[in-house]
Amino acid sequence: xxxxxxxxxxxxxxxxxxxxxxxxxxxxxxxxxxxxxxxxxxxxxxxxxxxxxxxxxxxxxxxxxxxxxxxxxxxxxxxxxxxxxxxxxxxxxxxxxxxxxxxxxxxxxxxxxxxxxxxxxxxxxxxxxxxxxxxxxxxxxxxxxxxxxxxxxxxxxxxxxxxxxxxxxxxxxxxxxxxxxxxxxxxxxxxxxxxxxxxxxxxxxxxxxxxxxxxxxxxxxxxxxxxxxxxxxxxxxxxxxxxxxxxxxxxxxxxxxxxxxxxxxxxxxxxxxxxxxxxxxxxxxxxxxxxxxxxxxxxxxxxxxxxxxxxxxxxxxxxxxxxxxxxxxxxxxxxx
Amino acid sequence: xxxxxxxxxxxxxxxxxxxxxxxxxxxxxxxxxxxxxxxxxxxxxxxxxxxxxxxxxxxxxxxxxxxxxxxxxxxxxxxxxxxxxxxxxxxxxxxxxxxxxxxxxxxxxxxxxxxxxxxxxxxxxxxxxxxxxxxxxxxxxxxxxxxxxxxxxxxxxxxxxxxxxxxxxxxxxxxxxxxxxxxxxxxxxxxxxxxxxxxxxxxxxxxxxxxxxxxxxxxxxxxxxxxxxxxxxxxxxxxxxxxxxxxxxxxxxxxxxxxxxxxxxxxxxxxxxxxxxxxxxxxxxxxxxxxxxxxxxxxxxxxxxxxxxxxxxxxxxxxxxxxxxxxxxxxxxxxx
Numbered sequence: 001x002x003x004x005x006x007x008x009x010x011x012x013x014x015x016x017x018x019x020x021x022x023x024x025x026x027x028x029x030x031x032x033x034x035x036x037x038x039x040x041x042x043x044x045x046x047x048x049x050x051x052x053x054x055x056x057x058x059x060x061x062x063x064x065x066x067x068x069x070x071x072x073x074x075x076x077x078x079x080x081x082x083x084x085x086x087x088x089x090x091x092x093x094x095x096x097x098x099x100x101x102x103x104x105x106x107x108x109x110x111x112x113x114x115x116x117x118x119x120x121x122x123x124x125x126x127x128x129x130x131x132x133x134x135x136x137x138x139x140x141x142x143x144x145x146x147x148x149x150x151x152x153x154x155x156x157x158x159x160x161x162x163x164x165x166x167x168x169x170x171x172x173x174x175x176x177x178x179x180x181x182x183x184x185x186x187x188x189x190x191x192x193x194x195x196x197x198x199x200x201x202x203x204x205x206x207x208x209x210x211x212x213x214x215x216x217x218x219x220x221x222x223x224x225x226x227x228x229x230x231x232x233x234x235x236x237x238x239x240x241x242x243x244x245x246x247x248x249x250x251x252x253x254x255x256x257x258x259x260x261x262x263x264x265x266x267x268x269x270x271x272x273x274x275x276x277x278x279x280x281x282x283x284x285x286x287x288x289x290x291x292x293x294x295x296x297x298x299x300x301x302x303x304x305x306x307x308x309x310x311x312x313x314x315x316x317x318x319x320x321x322x323x324x325x326x327x328x329x330x331x332x333x334x335x336x
Numbered sequence: 337x338x339x340x341x342x343x344x345x346x347x348x349x350x351x352x353x354x355x356x357x358x359x360x361x362x363x364x365x366x367x368x369x370x371x372x373x374x375x376x377x378x379x380x381x382x383x384x385x386x387x388x389x390x391x392x393x394x395x396x397x398x399x400x401x402x403x404x405x406x407x408x409x410x411x412x413x414x415x416x417x418x419x420x421x422x423x424x425x426x427x428x429x430x431x432x433x434x435x436x437x438x439x440x441x442x443x444x445x446x447x448x449x450x451x452x453x454x455x456x457x458x459x460x461x462x463x464x465x466x467x468x469x470x471x472x473x474x475x476x477x478x479x480x481x482x483x484x485x486x487x488x489x490x491x492x493x494x495x496x497x498x499x500x501x502x503x504x505x506x507x508x509x510x511x512x513x514x515x516x517x518x519x520x521x522x523x524x525x526x527x528x529x530x531x532x533x534x535x536x537x538x539x540x541x542x543x544x545x546x547x548x549x550x551x552x553x554x555x556x557x558x559x560x561x562x563x564x565x566x567x568x569x570x571x572x573x574x575x576x577x578x579x580x581x582x583x584x585x586x587x588x589x590x591x592x593x594x595x596x597x598x599x600x601x602x603x604x605x606x607x608x609x610x611x612x613x614x615x616x617x618x619x620x621x622x623x624x625x626x627x628x629x630x631x632x633x634x635x636x637x638x639x640x641x642x643x644x645x646x647x648x649x650x651x652x653x654x655x656x657x658x659x660x661x662x663x664x665x666x667x668x669x670x671x672x
Contacts, residue, residue, distance in 0.1 A: 139550035150662055151547035152555070154669055167666045176551075176662055178669035210589040211487035214475035215512075218581035219488070225575075236671040239561075239575050245554030252588045253546040326486055326512050330503045333490055333514035335572040 002168050003076035004029045009094060010081030011035030011044060011064070013053050013142035014107045018079050020146055023059040024172040032063045034071035036090075041066040056146045072097040077105065077169060079136075083281070084110030084119055084191075091126040103132040103162050105155070105169075109190035110283050111290055118187040132162035135183045136170065137190045137242045139249035148174045154242040156180035156187075178241060185237030188228040193247045194284030195291055195305050196220035197258035200251035202311065202318045204259070205266015212322075216304065217244075217251050222335045223302040227291065230298035258284035265311060266318045288312055303328060338504050339412035340365045345430060346417030347371030347380060347400070349389050349478035350443045354415050356482055359395040360508040368399045370407035372426075377402040392482045408433040413441065413505060415472075419617065420446030420455055420527075427462040439468040439498050441491070441505075445526035446619050447626055454523040468498035471519045472506065473526045473578045475585035484510045490578040492516035492523075514577060521573030524564040529583045530620030531627055532556035533594035535644050536587035538654045540595070541602015548658075552640065553580075553587050558671045559638040563627065566634035594620035601647060602654045624648055639664060 006022055006029050008015045019033050035041040044050055045064035048057050058064070065071050072078070078098060082090045087108060098104075104127075106119040117125060120133045127133075138153030145151055155166035155177050163179040170177050180186060199220065203212050225238035237243055250256055261282045264274045275282065292309045295302045307324055310316035316324075342358055342365050344351045355369050371377040380386055381400040384393050394400070401407050408414065414434060418426045423444060434440075440463075442455040453461060456469045463469075474489030481487055491502035491513050499515040506513050516522060535556065539548050561574035573579055586592055597618045600610045611618065628645045631638040643660055646652035652660075 139547050139554075141545065141547055144545040144547045147545075149545040149548060150551070150658060152551035164666070171666065173659075173662060176664070176666075178667055180669050209477065209480040209483075209485040210585045211475050211477055211480045212485060214581040214585040214588075215486070215488035215577055217584050218475075218575075218577045218579070221575065221580065237669075239554075239557065239580075239671045240669045241551055241554045243554070244557065244575075244580055245550040248553050248584055248588070249546045249550040252550075252584070322486060323509075326509060328512070330500070330507065330512075331514055333516050333573075333576050335575045 001165070002029065003165070005074050006031050006077045006079065006169065007071050007075035008033040008079040008081055009071065009090065011041065011050065012081060012083070015079070015081035016050055016053050016056055016058060017142045017145045018081060018107060019062045020056070020059060021170055021172055021175060023062055024148070028061060031061065032065060032071050034068060035064070035066055038066040053142055053146060055143070068094050069097045072099065075099055075102050077165070078102050080104055080106045080108065080119070080123060082108060084108045084112060084283070087119060087122045088112065088126060091123055095126055098127065101131055103134065103165065105134045105136050105166050107136050109137060111191045111287060113286055113290070116290055116294065118184065118191070120183050120187060132157055132159040134162055134166050135186050136166055136177070137186050137246065139241065139245045141249065141253060141255060145175070150174050152176045152178065152241045152245065154178045154180050154186050154240060156183040156185070158183065180237060182234040182237045184231065185228055185233030186242045188231060188233050189224065189238050189243040190246060191287055192224035192227065192291060193250050194258040195288045195308055196224065196247060197250040197256060198262035198284045198288065199304055199308050201259040201262020202266040202321065205263040206318055206322065208322070213251060217247060220304050221247055223300070223304055225335070227295055227298060227300045227302060230300050231294070257282050261285065271312055285312060337501070338365065339501070341410050342367050342413045342415065342505065343407050343411035344369040344415040344417055345407065345426065347377065347386065348417060348419070351415070351417035352386055352389050352392055352394060353478045353481045354417060354443060355398045356392070356395060357506055357508055357511060359398055360484070364397060367397065368401060368407050370404060371400070371402055374402040389478055389482060391479070404430050405433045408435065411435055411438050413501070414438050416440055416442045416444065416455070416459060418444060420444045420448060420619070423455060423458045424448065424462060427459055431462055434463065437467055439470065439501065441470045441472050441502050443472050445473065447527045447623060449622055449626070452626055452630065454520065454527070456519050456523060468493055468495040470498055470502050471522050472502055472513070473522050473582065475577065475581045477585065477589060477591060481511070486510050488512045488514065488577045488581065490514045490516050490522050490576065492519040492521070494519065516573060518570040518573045520567065521564055521569030522578045524567060524569050525560065525574050525579040526582060527623055528560035528563065528627060529586050530594040531624045531641050531644055532560065532583060533586040533592060534598035534620045534624065535640055537595040537598020538602040538647065538657065541599040542654055542658065544658070549587060553583060556640050557583055559636070559640055561671070563631055563634060563636045563638060566636050567630070593618050597621070607648055621648060
C-alpha cells in the first residue's frame with residue numbers, strides 16, 4: 001500500500017527529485033516539500049524552478065513550505081533529504097511535528113562527524129521511538145532522474161515490510177527499487193565511496209587512463225567492503241546497486257564533487273586552494289579522516305584510503321601516492 | 337625466479353604489449369614473438385611498428401618470426417596471445433615445438449564455440465600433458481599499457497607456484513599482477529563481460545545516462561557471477577580486478593568492440609549492417625548465444641543476457657529491451 005501523504009524534508013537536489021519521482025506515479029499522493037529558507041521556498045512555490053538543479057521543474061501539485069509544522073501535519077511517510085552534517089539539528093526541529101508511526105526514509109549519504117553515526121542512526125537517535133527508518137540509495141545523478149532516465153536504487157531497513165513500502169512508493173516506470181535488510185551496508189557503501197572517488201579524480205588529474213581507474217574501482221571496492229563487513233554490514237551489499245553501482249557512477253561520471261576535488265589535486269592544485277574556490281562541501285575529505293580512524297580501530301588494511309589521506313593531509317604528492325600503491329609487495333588477490 | 341627465455345605466440349595488440357612489458361623489466365629475458373603472417377612479421381622485425389597498435393614501438397631486443405620451431409626453441413615460458421576461436425588450430429601447430437615443462441600463460445578472453453571450453457582448457461586439451469597453464473587477465477586497454485600507464489591484472493592457475501612465477505615475470509613498475517587459484521572465474525569473467533558490454537553500448541546509443549549504465553554494471557555483474565559460480569568459479573573473483581575491474585573498463589571506456597556494437601544497435605542500426613561494416617570480431621555476439629544455453633542448462637536467471645539475446649537475435653528493439661528490464665517485479669536485491 002502506498003502512503004497517501006508524503007513529506008520531503010530538504011529542498012536540495014535529492015529532495016526536489018524525490019518530489020518529481022513521487023508525483024510521477026498515479027495516483028499521486030499529497031506531496032509537500034520543506035526547505036529551511038523562507039525566501040527560497042516562496043520562490044520555488046511560485047516559479048517551480050530551483051537554482052540548485054538546472055532545467056528542473058517542480059510538478060504543480062507539490063506544495064512548498066519552510067514551516068515544519070505545516071510540512072509534517074498528517075504525513076504518513078517522511079523523506080529526509082537534509083545533508084548528513086545538518087541532520088541532527090534539523091531533526092531536533094522536526095521531532096515535535098513528526099506524526100507518530102510515520103516511517104522515515106533517508107536519502108542522505110555520509111557519516112556524522114565525531115559520532116560516526118549513519119544517517120538512519122542519527123534520525124533514530126533524535127526521535128528515540130520505534131518507527132521504521134529506512135535508507136534509499138543508489139547511483140542517482142539528480143539531473144538524470146529528473147529527466148526520467150532509467151535508474152535503480154536500494155531501499156534498506158531492518159523492518160522488511162517498510163522497505164517494501166518504500167519500493168512501492170518510489171515506483172515510476174523509469175525507477176527500479178530493490179529492497180534489502182542491510183541498512184548498514186547501504187549507508188556505509190554510500191559514504192565510503194566518496195574517498196575512492198577522490199582517488200578516481202586524482203587518476204583523472206594525472207591522466208592515468210581507464211586501466212588505472214578500473215583497478216582503483218575494483219581494489220577500492222574490496223577495501224571499503226572489508227571495512228563495512230568489520231562494522232557489521234553484509235559483504236554482498238557492496239557488490240550491488242548501492243555499492244559497486246554507486247561507486248561506478250562516482251568514479252566515471254564527470255560530475256561529482258569528490259571526483260572533481262581529486263582531479264584538481266591530480267592537476268597540482270592544493271587542497272586548501274581547491275576548497276577555498278569551491279562553494280560545495282566535499283564530503284569525501286571529512287569521510288577520509290573518519291575512515292582512517294575506523295580502519296585503525298577495526299584493524300582493516302585500506303591502502304587506497306591511506307594514500308588518499310596522505311595526499312590530503314600529510315603532504316604526499318598525488319604521483320607519490322600512486323607509486324605507493326603500485327609498489328606494494330605482490331599478493332594473492334583478496335576481495336573479502 | 338624469472339624465466340630467462342619467453343616466447344609470445346600471437347602478434348595482435350596483447351601479444352605486442354606483453355613483449356614490451358616483459359622487455360621493460362631488467363634484466364630482460366630473451367623475448368621472441370611469433371605471428372602467423374610472414375610478410376607482417378618481417379615488416380614488424382624491420383620497422384618495429386604494427387598497424388594493429390597505433391604509436392607502438394616494439395623494443396629492439398625482441399625477436400620476431402613466423403616460424404613456430406624457431407619461436408619456441410628453448411622457451412621456458414610461453415605466452416598464448418591467439419584469439420580464442422583460433423587457439424585450437426594454432427596450438428595443434430605449436431604442440432610439436434613447445435619445450436617440455438615450459439608453462440603456458442593465456443591472455444585470450446572468450447569461450448570456444450561449440451565446446452564451450454575456456455582458453456586455458458583449450459591449451460590443456462591440445463597439449464594433453466602435465467605442464468601448468470595459467471590465465472593472465474584484467475582491465476588492460478593495450479594502448480594504455482603500451483604507454484606505461486598503471487594497470488593491474490590477475491594471474492590465475494591451479495598451480496599456485498606457477499601463478500607466482502607469472503606475477504614475477506610481469507612486474508615492471510607500472511603493472512601490478514595479483515595471483516589467484518581460480519582460473520575458471522578469471523576466464524569466465526573475461527568472456528561473460530562482453531555480453532554486458534553490448535548492453536552498456538545499447539544504453540550509450542539510447543543516451544540513457546550514467547545511472548542506467550551503473551545499474552547495468554552492478555546487476556550485470558551479479559548475473560554473470562551467478563552463472564560463473566554455477567560453473568565452478570569462485571564468486572569473489574567476479575568482484576576483483578579481472579571481474580568488476582575489467583567490466584568497468586569495458587562498459588565505460590569509449591574504445592572496445594562490444595560496447596561499440598551495442599551503441600550502434602542503440603542508435604538504430606541492425607546487427608547485420610553493423611557486422612558487415614566492421615572489420616573486427618565482436619566476441620560478445622557469439623558469447624551471448626553460449627551464455628543463453630549455459631544459463632538454461634544451469635538454471636540461472638540472467639535477465640540482462642536474455643534481453644541482449646532478444647535484441648541481437650529475436651527482433652526486440654533496444655528500447656523494448658530496456659523496458660523488459662525495468663518492468664520486472666519488485667525484488668529483494670540478490671547478488672550471490
